[in-house]
Structure formats: structure tokens, C-alpha cells
Amino acid sequence: MTETSSRPAPSPLRLVISAGLTVGLVIMGDSLLYNLLPLEAPRLGISLPLVGVLLSANRIVRLLSNAWMSAVFERFGPRLPFIGAAVLGLLTTATYGARWGFAAFLAARLGWGVAWSALRQGGYQAVWANGNDIKGRHMGLLWGIVRMGSAVSVVGGGFLRDRFGYNAAVWAVVCAGALGIPVALSMRWPAAQQPARAPSGAVLPALAEAFRDRRRRLILAAGLADSLFEGVIVSTASLFIAGALGGEDAGLGIGLGLGALGGMLLAVRWTSDLIFGPAFGALSDRLGQARTAALLTCALLAAASGTAATRGIAAALCLALVFVIGAGLNIVLGTLANGLAVRAERPHLFVGVYTTATDAGLALGPLVAYAPGAVSRLPLLYVAIVSLIAVAVIAFWRAK
Numbered sequence: 001m002t003e004t005s006s007r008p009a010p011s012p013l014r015l016v017i018s019a020g021l022t023v024g025l026v027i028m029g030d031s032l033l034y035n036l037l038p039l040e041a042p043r044l045g046i047s048l049p050l051v052g053v054l055l056s057a058n059r060i061v062r063l064l065s066n067a068w069m070s071a072v073f074e075r076f077g078p079r080l081p082f083i084g085a086a087v088l089g090l091l092t093t094a095t096y097g098a099r100w101g102f103a104a105f106l107a108a109r110l111g112w113g114v115a116w117s118a119l120r121q122g123g124y125q126a127v128w129a130n131g132n133d134i135k136g137r138h139m140g141l142l143w144g145i146v147r148m149g150s151a152v153s154v155v156g157g158g159f160l161r162d163r164f165g166y167n168a169a170v171w172a173v174v175c176a177g178a179l180g181i182p183v184a185l186s187m188r189w190p191a192a193q194q195p196a197r198a199p200s201g202a203v204l205p206a207l208a209e210a211f212r213d214r215r216r217r218l219i220l221a222a223g224l225a226d227s228l229f230e231g232v233i234v235s236t237a238s239l240f241i242a243g244a245l246g247g248e249d250a251g252l253g254i255g256l257g258l259g260a261l262g263g264m265l266l267a268v269r270w271t272s273d274l275i276f277g278p279a280f281g282a283l284s285d286r287l288g289q290a291r292t293a294a295l296l297t298c299a300l301l302a303a304a305s306g307t308a309a310t311r312g313i314a315a316a317l318c319l320a321l322v323f324v325i326g327a328g329l330n331i332v333l334g335t336l337a338n339g340l341a342v343r344a345e346r347p348h349l350f351v352g353v354y355t356t357a358t359d360a361g362l363a364l365g366p367l368v369a370y371a372p373g374a375v376s377r378l379p380l381l382y383v384a385i386v387s388l389i390a391v392a393v394i395a396f397w398r399a400k
Contacts, residue, residue, distance in 0.1 A: 012126075018187045019082075019126035020142045023119045025148030025180030026086050027095025028173045030112055031150035031270070032157040035263045038238045040166050046102055051374070052370030054105055055235045059363030063356055064228070069117040070352030078189045085118035086184040090177050097170035117355070124351050125189070139335045140281030144274030147327070151270035151300050158263025198323055208310035208355075215399050216350070219337050220357040222293070222392035226326075226333055227358035230384040231365015232320065233376075237265050240307075240378055241316055265316065269323035273331065280328035281335060289336045290397040296329040297386075297393045303388045307377035315379070322382070329389075336396075 034055065038042075041051050072081050088111055095108035123146070127138050153173055160169035211217055233240075284292040303325055308384035337354040344350040369381070 002131060013141075015126045015187070015189070016138050017145065019123050020145030022082070022184045022187070023123060025183070026115070026119065026149075027146060028091070028149050028153035028157075028177050029096060029170070031266070032093075032169065032173050033096060034234050034239055035158055035182055036169065037264055037332070038168060038235070040161075042165070042193040044099065046105070048370055050102060051234070052146045052294040052366040054102075054109050054323045055365045056231075056365035057106055057109035057361045058116065059365075061110045061113035062117050062359040063363070065114045065117040065350045066121075066274040066356040066359060067199040067349070068388065069114075070348045071122050072118070072123065073121050074346070074348040076237070079162040079187070081118045082122040082133075082187070082189075083181075084183045085115040085122070086180050088112075088153055089119065089134070090174065090181065091283050093170070093174050093177055097167055097174060099167070100217060103213040106221050114274075120355055121351060124338060124341070128342065128347075137278050137285060139338065140277035140279070140331045142332055143327075143334070144277035147273035147277075148268035149270075151267035151274075154263035154266040154270070156263075166245045184313040213340075215396060216340055216344075216395040218392060218399055219333065219340060220354060222389065222396055223333055224357045224361040225356055225385065225389040226329060226393050227361030228365050228368070229361075229382070229389060230326065230330065232242070232369045232381060233326070234266065236378055237269075237319070238371045240319060241265055243378075265320060267324070268320045269327060272327035276324060276328060277331050280331050284332045285336060289332050289339070291331060293332045293336065293393045294397040296325055296332060297390045299323045299352070300329060301383070301386045301390055304382045306377075308383055319329050329393075333393075397399060 037046070037051055037054065038048070041048060069081065092108040092112040092115065093112075095104055098104065111339070118159070123142050127142060152177075157169040157173055160172055211220075279297075280292070287295075300322065303318055303321040307315050307322065310318055337351070337374070341347040341350040
């Protein structure tokens with residue numbers, strides 16, 4: 001089912017910008033938690049193993065909600081599900097500020113997982129409005145805008161936490177995230193932006209289609225490995241910098257606490273999507289997405305090896321480089337999956353399969369990172385996972 005409007009349809013570029021802005025504002029609460037929860041857990045009465053559970057819970061629920069939301073978007077179109085997801089995402093952030101304990105945190109994380117399934121599906125549909133010759137650039141622009149919201153959240157929230165406390169940081173992010181609701185309400189989704197295939201048949205046979213083609217299987221494997229790495233490094237950035245720079249009182253001699261320092265390191269990851277994302281996407285349009293993914297994977301392996309071979313500021317700089325390269329790889333893999341989806345029999349459902357594969361990796365990431373003994377060997381863990389990415393990406397590149 002598609003939606004029509006008596007008003008002129010927006011341009012594809014405007015649709016991508018509006019979708020990115022909505023998601024970028026709403027995602028601020030989720031992003032803030034990755035920086036502050038590992039630091040605030042003792043004061044919130046949450047043990048470190050439970051931090052891993054909370055940071056994975058939203059990904060675990062998406063293993064179910066992605067397919068469900070794909071069917072919802074396919075049946076009803078994007079407008080109402082996208083607006084509902086924005087509202088639900090904002091409510092979960094408000095729950096973090098209520099400090100009602102682990103159970104409330106867990107419920108909020110599960111709710112955010114459902115919201116993110118819908119928000120991300122809407123983002124992919126916004127990119128469908130564009131021709132194949134610019135899809136890489138528009139995918140880069142979409143995620144660049146989204147991750148700018150994440151970057152502002154972790155840096156601003158980190159400073160607010162260090163100066164005014166955890167609650168001030170959370171409620172400031174709630175106020176900022178509320179601005180995403182009117183943006184979602186103002187969006188018009190033209191019928192032309194949806195693939196011209198009507199929903200048909202049962203869901204399970206359509207999902208099985210995703211595994212019949214070798215290139216589809218390989219992009220699912222690459223996406224899973226890449227998201228596993230993302231889940232590990234994002235959830236451990238604050239702990240990594242604490243270890244690399246000497247603990248709670250380290251501040252590089254410039255009066256910054258670990259909240260601000262961890263936020264700045266995460267901001268490198270998320271501002272990379274905005275600063276370099278369109279350039280990575282344009283490069284992939286010129287060189288080919290598969291070749292670009294292979295080149296970025298090799299560079300990522302070299303940077304991850306640098307985190308294992310260095311200490312102090314040098315290790316932190318290597319991790320920052322990992323974030324920059326990883327941002328480009330994430331965009332290129334998403335573009336490859338989006339292109340394969342458009343050629344699938346039921347594109348919405350292939351997007352659901354791909355996003356479920358990536359969410360499986362994201363869910364495993366914090367659990368692996370916070371497993372007993374893993375925190376003390378983070379750089380080696382980084383290298384091992386990037387090696388898995390390299391195997392999948394190079395196999396995809398060589399597949400016909």
C-alpha cells in the first residue's frame with residue numbers, strides 16, 4: 001500500500017534529509033547511554049555484566065521486530081509507522097532520566113529496539129527515491145545526519161554529566177530529541193519512492209529468498225561481522241580510553257573528565273558519517289561498492305592492529321582512525337544491501353533480513369565485550385573481529 005498526497009511530492013534529497021534529521025534527533029538518547037552507562041553504572045546500581053545486557057537488549061528484540069516492521073511498512077506505507085517510532089523513541093529516553101532501576105532500563109531498551117526497527121526501515125525507504133548513480137552519496141548523507149545527532153549527544157551529554165551530573169545530561173537530550181517529532185509529522189512520502197511491487201505471499205518463503213543467492217548470503221555475513229565490531233567498539237570506547245590514558249583522573253592535562261573524553265572519541269565515529277560519509281558514498285559510486293568495501297576493510301585491519309601495538313595517546317588516535325574507516329565501511333555495506341534489496345522480489349523483507357543480521361552482530365557486541373576477561377584484551381578482540389569482516393567482504397567482492 002502506498003500513500004498519496006494532493007501536494008507536490010518532495011525531492012528525493014529533501015526526503016533523505018528529513019528522514020535523517022528525524023532519526024538523528026530521536027537517536028540522541030540511545031547514543032548518550034553508550035557513553036554514560038559504563039561510567040554511571042555503579043551509581044545507578046547496575047553491575048558491568050548487566051551493562052552489557054542493557055546495551056544488547058535493544059538489538060536482541062530487533063531480531064524479531066525487524067521482520068515485523070518490514071511487513072508493517074510494506075502493508076501501510078511509511079508515514080504512520082515512522083511517526084509512531086519517533087514518539088516511542090523519545091519516551092524511552094525519558095525513562096533513562098527517571099532512574100527507576102534495571103527493570104525500567106530494560107523495558108526502555110526493548111522499546112527503543114522496536115522504534116529503531118521502524119526508523120531505520122524509513123531511512124532505507126527514503127534512499128529508494130534516488131537513482132542508482134547517486135544512492136551511495138544519499139546513503140552517506142542519511143547516516144551522516146543521523147550520526148551528527150549521536151555525536152552532539154555524546155559530546156554535549158558528556159560535558160553536562162561531568163559538570164552537572166547524569167540527570168541533567170539525560171533531560172537535556174530529551175528536550176533536544178522532542179524536536180524530531182514535528183519533523184516526522186511534516187514529512188510527505190510520495191508513492192513513487194516505494195518499489196512498484198505489491199505485497200504477495202507468505203513472509204517466511206520471501207525471507208528464505210534472501211539466502212538463495214550467494215551474494216546476498218555474503219552481504220548478510222559481512223553486515224553481521226561489521227555490526228559485531230561496531231557493537232564492541234562503541235560499547236567499550238569509554239573503558240578503552242580510561243585504560244589507555246590512565247583511569248578516572250586522566251584528563252590529558254586539560255581539565256576534561258572521562259565523560260567528555262569518551263564522548264569526544266565516540267563523536268569521531270559519528271561525525272565521520274556526516275563529514276566523510278557522502279565522500280565515501282561518492283567514492284563507492286565511482287569505484288564500485290564491492291571494491292570500495294574491500295579497500296576499506298584492509299585499511300580498517302591496519303588501524304585496528306595499531307590499537308593493539310600502541311599505548312596512551314597513540315592507541316586512542318588509532319581507535320579514532322578505526323572509527324573513521326568503520327563509518328565508511330558501514331555506509332558502503334548498507335549501500336550494497338540496499339541495491340540488492342531493490343532487485344529482490346520483496347524489497348522490504350530483504351531489508352528486514354539484512355537489518356536483522358546487523359542487529360544480531362550489534363546485540364552480540366556488548367555481550368562479547370563485557371564477557372569475563374574480555375575488557376582487559378580489547379585491542380586483540382578488535383583485530384580478531386575485523387579479520388572476520390575481511391573474510392566476508394573479500395569473498396563478496398570476488399563473488400559473481
